[in-house]
Amino acid sequence: MGHSAVLLTVALASLLAPGAGAPVGRQGSQNKLLLVSFDGFRWNYDQDVQTPNLDAMARDGVKARYMTPAFATMTSPCHFTLVTGKYIENHGVVHNMFYNTTTKVKLPYHATLGIERWWDNGSVPIWITAQRQGLKTGSFFYPGGNVTYQGVAVTLSRKEGILHNYKNEKEWRANIDTVMRWFTEEKLDLVTLYFGEPDSTGHKYGPESQERKEMVMQVDRTVGYLRDRIRQSGLDSSLNLIITSDHGMTTVRKNASDLVEFHRFPNFTFKDIEFELLDYGPNGMLLPKEGMLEKVYEALKDAHPKLHVYRKETFPKSLHYANNPRITPLLMYSDAGYVIHGRVNVQFNNGEHGFDNEVMDMKTIFRAVGPSFKRGLEVEPFESVHVYELMCRLLGIVPEANDGLLSTLLPTLQDTSQGPLSTPLPTLQHTSQGSLGTPLPTLQHTSHRLPRTTDGSGSALLPSGWPTLVTGLLVAMILLGKVA
Structure with a gap:
């Protein structure tokens, strides 16, 4: 092996050494x-x-x-x-x-x-x-x-x-x-x-x-x-x-004549619900009992003009919220100024957030x-x-x-x-324990990035979105092969 190959070997080894990524970053x-x-x-x-x-x-x-x-x-x-x-x-x-x-x-x-x-x-x-x-x-x-x-x-x-x-x-x-x-x-x-x-x-x-x-x-x-x-x-x-x-x-419309009150919806009953997360401003989540999803959805989808109820898979993609295992099969939000009341009215704030961004x-x-x-x-x-x-x-x-x-x-x-400008990294995988009581399935969370260049318009995408370190290793190995 020649002198150049030795130098490349040392450089490659240093890239692979534990902790080598810190200075590179x-x-x-x-x-x-x-x-x-x-x-x-x-x-x-x-x-x-x-x-x-x-x-x-x-x-x-x-x-x-x-x-x-x-x-x-x-x-x-x-x-x-x-x-x-x-x-x-x-x-x-x-x-x-x-x-x-x-x-x-x-x-x-x-x-x-x-x-x-x-x-x-x-x-x-x-x-x-x-x-x-x-x-x-x-x-x-x-x-x-x-x-x-x-x-x-x-x-x-x-x-x-x-x-x-x-x-x-x-x-x-x-x-x-x-x-x-x-x-x-x-x-x-x-x-x-x-x-x-x-x-x-x-x-x-x-x-x-x-x-x-x-x-x-x-x-x-x-x-x-x-x-x-x-x-x-x-x-x-x-x-x-x-x-x-x-x-x-x-401002919360506390005295409106058309409050969003689940306990007043005529076709809805909490007997069909396994788990609820209501009474927290304008957001809500429901886990219907087995076999009750469609019944609950049909009862709620037009229950109130200020309430927007969705199956998880049909929630607006632009909000980037529903595609996570922690989100229940039914979720909802209300119009600005309206909060969601569940079994009883327990919200008394004069101001609130949690609405559409x-x-x-x-x-x-x-x-x-x-x-x-x-x-x-x-x-x-x-x-x-x-x-x-x-x-x-x-x-x-x-x-x-x-x-x-x-x-x-x-x-x-x-x-x-x-x-x-930055270094896009490989696809992220989530395999941790979720809050719904079951292990989370592996999710492919790809970045919502558009292709970018190094001319100031954004991050430079390396081949297949590989980080700089990986690309550097490949280049070093190719050069090593040429001079060995």
Whole structure:
């Protein structure tokens, strides 16, 4: 074997060595990233109150006219879309609640935050991807950030308590101070920070209330404090900041004469139902008893003009929601302003979300500022599924297979000339245990990507969608064969 062949052999061996993929995955960026979510911040909440700090952030960086969340527009599913780049049917966190149709167990939102098998069901969020490629990450109250994925935990994390006071502005500032220490003292590269407002206030008082307006002003003060702390911590030249949310909020028609009430539907009976997930805003799922599917569907499909009931297989494909084993055979949603009442009326919120993501009140915000972003740029609306690819680019890491397009948000960046746009990965397979009480069948979850090139329009597709490492190995083997 000649000298060239020996060199190629060594190179090939190094590619195959354990851990060799980590350096390959980095795309060159050394900037840190802070993703902040203010839950339930509707896209136009800054239009009826003064928000000088959010306005300044838009002047200094990038603002979207609005961002369209994933359907269903609920907290946990939409937050997981942001950190995986997947539609909800593809990442599997389909609801705020854990449920099991066999045992009939249903757990509330806060309890579900700690249930590993609900979150770790085949998709790997950006924290884990970044850590596998040599970075350190943190999650402060962010949904999904307090469980392990494939045995790996986030470097540092904090989980909110069940009785956590979402409104405490003093605590908000203390949390920001902690995150700044994570960046400066613990040397973290990525942190996701979550605030439960203005969602909580919007639910209680309604999105048009004075209480909500005052809460938005508190959010704005917090944005100002955050940017001040970034400067004081010496991070303004090395930290990119994204502020966004999971969904919007709309007013509930609590006193409408045509409420959606299952217990009043004349041709429907709960005796035909094996499992139900109702009374959670405008969404519902039903598992009819054996042999009762068609009977229940026929009873419900025209039961109310504001209620839209589907067999799982006929649910609108554009919503990217129903194609997951955790979704029951019948599912539904109601029109904006209407919630679904099951056996009794137990919902009393003045504001609600969970509606069709094309409803304008469900749209949310996107702001970004930092060394990697252009200044004073307003971009057209886009789907939240694209944020993940942007974050991977900012961190210099290779993304997992996902449903986003880097080309959507690439124009927000100062310089797009360095490194590959992204690396599509092979078909994803889910074989984990589902919430319906039976093992999940193997699903072929292909990315919803269009073919792209390396000219700035999106990720470069390698042959058969193979990642860069695999293609590199093949090239090395071919060259080795030529010189051996």
